[in-house]
Amino acid sequence: MATQHSIKNKTNGAEATDSTLLHRYRAAFTQSRDAILFFQHGRIFDCNPAFLALFRIPHRKQLAKLDIDNLSPFKQPNGQRSDIAGNIRIKRALNTGQAFFDWQMRDLGGREFPAEVMLYRLDLPEGRVLQATVRDISERQAQRQALLQREQDLLEAQRIACLGNWISDFERSEIRWCEQIYQMFGRPQGEHITHAIFMQAVHPDDRDHVQTAFDAAMRGAPYDIVHRVVHPDGRVRTVHARGQIEFSPDGQARRMIGTVQDITEQKRLEAELAHSAITDHLTGAFNRKRFDEEIEKALARLRRNGVSTALILLDIDHFKPVNDTHGHDVGDQVLVELTHLIQESLRVPDLLARWGGEEFVLLLPDTGLSEAYYLAERLRQLIASHCFTVVRTITASLSLTTLQSTDCPHSCMKRLDEALYQAKHAGRNQVIEAPPIVSVCNQPH
């Protein structure tokens, strides 16, 4: 008795479940937001409301007149004819049971839109039919397009800023560079980059510096370094790299993520600025600022190591008549020519500065009085024998001295000035040695 009752319940339960399921399937079909249709031999014989809405079919009765080809434009965006390309996919679904693809659709109002299509073959007692699920992906594509556009904008901004981004993946032992960095490093796009290849591209003189910064970054310090890179063709660029290590929860360094900026041009401008700050614009000789720095260093060297430094002061004779007779431009030209003439006679450590107007000063490290006299005399003769543009002949008067440990810049320049005055008074075009007196410096400097 008990067994009979239980079978009846089971039977009732099974009947109830089937009808519920049918109800649910129907609801899923009619309420689905995806457009679903069934077709056979190109004719649609059933669809859900989402399909009618998506393709703007006003009434279900119109389905009878509708061919599956009416739902696509004549050609797909890749130029293929929709009917031919569509048939290939239908055949694939019939043969293999399914086919998934992206497709350009067209509704009855003529609006075209991209869609994702899933075709399933259904083997029904009345024959093989195809179920198609069509999903409008125009919004997704618009989002993808916007994302692509943003990526391109970012790349463009990075290009303008000469900036690139990189990831050093320690787990895979590789470095991933953006396009920009391959250009910055002069490497072929897409080359597999390892730490060793990166270090090879770093200027040999900067490698230790980069490795030290990298090791510090591995201990958690920010990676922030300026270094040079050498292109395979030998060109050198200067870059500013910044990065930060990412650690896993157990404290393992997983990867370093960062940026690198090409600052070659900025460095060139800085160097140009620094150079112009210590250079006389007309002649290209150093200016007084640079001379003042160098004389202080020479005095410090003398006091520390007893290294002798000589100074020569040079003043063009009768320069005023040059300007008065030939004009200021010719006077300028004489100053430039004279500078080149002197510079060609100097050693690398010697420094030529324009002291003012038509006066120049030479600082000669590691030079004694007799050597300085020899150079001064040589310069005097060179100037007197040189044929200057327009003016042809000019002469110069020179004085010289060596730095004394009790000197200050002011005292030795005073000594030189006095000796130069004597040279002028003695008839110009001559060299006078300033007596090496022990000076007491009371001038603030």
Ligand SMILES: Nc1nc2c(ncn2[C@@H]2O[C@H](COP(=O)(O)OP(=O)(O)OP(=O)(O)O)[C@@H](O)[C@H]2O)c(=O)[nH]1
């Ligand atoms: N063209 C040109 N002339 C300059 C420049 N700086 C100074 N001078 C000129 O140099 C001349 C110097 O004249 P003075 O100080 O009288 O000396 P000098 O005529 O050379 O006579 P001595 O030094 O006594 O032999 C002046 O005419 C200045 O105008 C410059 O940058 N360009």
